[in-house]
Amino acid sequence: MPFVVISGFPASGKTTRTKELLEFMKKEWPKNVVVISEHDFVKDQDKDYTYSSSQVEKDVRGALKGEVIRKISKDDIVILDGLNYIKGFRYELFCISxxxxxxxxxxxxxxxxxxxxxxxxxxxxxxxxSRAVFDGLVMRYEEPDSRNRWDSPLVTVQADDLTPAEAVLQALRAAPAPKPNMSTQNPMLAPTDFLFELDRRTQDVVKAIVSAQESAMEGDQLPVTGTSERYTVPSTGRLTLAQLSRARRQFVSYLKTHPADPASIPTLFVQYLNNTDR
Structure with missing residues (x-):
């Protein structure tokens, strides 16, 4: 599952480094080592054609990204051999990781x-x-920076250096796996009848509170149908139907994008009402 991104100018020795890393990792890594090469996606069309067309180049990057997604597995090392010169593309790869x-x-x-x-x-x-395409790629190249979390840890290798295979392997073993955040996780799938249940159950809570607070005083804790959570009558006095309906609409809007177990909706709604400034 560890992922190695090779980056550099055109003709900077990236493929040579990749081959040497592959040979070293095969001996040291207990599972498979997989190489994804940019050359495999450009081979049917010459390099000048690919890198002279922004759309063709974008298609190649999309194919590389898709291949990375397919090849990353639980135990294998995946090495991506390519220019990888765009900072935004390296960030996309980081999000996959x-x-x-x-x-x-x-x-x-x-x-x-x-x-x-x-x-x-x-x-x-x-x-x-060609010289024009080469110079264009060099000019557009965005160097990896260890201060960027998507480029770190960063291992650099000069043209005359030996391939730092051991350093790469140590970095892979030492680097903590990044924790996924909301932007990189698949959203929870809601049941097909979730919106119906959300509307029905919150309506039931509003009706129960309107009915129960007719004879209630401030500070009273009122039972609500569908939950053991109790609604506390605020110190500002009972809420009107209009106030409760407005709070319900706000709660419904939030839960539409943060689905929950339908059975927990009454409890969550009462908690929301009790903790909202009213």
Whole structure:
């Protein structure tokens, strides 16, 4: 389940680092090690065509992201080999990690642009970037920053360095799995009749309170149908039907986006009334 994101300029040695990481991890990691390569999604069309069209490039990123979602599993290491040069895309990958509760490490391949260009020129012609596309990607590149939670922990490797495979593995083992938050979790699915039950049960609570408070004094605790929770008559006096109806509408609006067990609705509504300034 640990996730490694490789990032760097074009022709910065990312694929070489990925292969060396793969060989090392296969020996050290007890489960599978999976590589997802950007090259596999660009191979049917040349690099210049892909990175000269924002829509085609966006489609490639979408395919990579989908593949990451499919390949992340409970125990496997997933290595994503690609430019991954857009900060927002790396954040999206981080959200996938958060949702899966898996540690993520970013490996930044650092190289001088001119040296990267020389490496690019030494490749077979079919694998090269044109100068215009190369310069455009370098200009648009957003470097990983360890201060960003989606880039941390960050392992950097210079062009002449050995691949820091051991450091990457240690970072994966030491990094805590990020805790998912509301933005990365699937919302709770409500029963198909939830809205009907929400409306009916809150209406019943309002009717019960209107009826019970006819003979009640401030501070009295009134029983309410459907719950053991008691409604406390406020010190400001009994609430009118209009006031209770307004509070009910506010409560219903909230619960529409935060579904709960229908059986708990009367209890939650009474608690809401007791704790709302009235």
């Amino acid at each position: 958060k949702n899966c509760r898996t540690p993520q490490v970013t490996v930044h391949c650092i190289i001088n642009p001119e040296q990267a260009w020389k490496w690019n020129e030494s490749r077979p012609e079919s694998q090269r970037y």
